[in-house]
Amino acid sequence: MEAKINPEMDKIVSGNTALQQAVEQQRAMMAGGGAQGGAMPAGQPPADPTAQIMARIEAFGNPQVPTSPVEMQQVAQEAAAIFAFMPEVEKRAKLREVEQINPVMANLIRKEMDEVHKQKNRDFIAQGEAAMQQGGTPPPM
Secondary structure, three states, X not given: OHHHHHXXXXXXXXXXXXXXXXXXXXXXXXXXXXXXXXXXXXXXXXXXXXXXXXXHHHHHOOOOXXXXXXXXXXXXXXXXXXXXXXXXXXXXXXXXXXXXXXXXXXXXXXXXXXXXXXXXXXXXXXXXXXXXXXXXXXXXX
């Protein structure tokens, strides 16, 4: 499954450096290189990309912290790329958590997740068409 997900994630995050770093950290965590013992240094963000994005979303919930629409959109894109590859139950729990913090951000993330899924579908269709033109079989689902 990881072999199938990694190329998909690479396509989605190719233009966003911050997102690329988050994905690489997530891969390291999934490979077992993430949870090392010891305490987190004070003031340092958590190494888990999901925790990092949730911390950024929580900052948007604070009315005293000014937020630009561009920044919100960027965080929504990053969150969508991370959430899109989570198991469905975990994804829904995170979206409910975001909804509690900031309903606008939850809607932005849902919209961006739809875009991620549409892009995956377009890529899948393009792969199938290319395989059909070459006389092969379409890619497995």
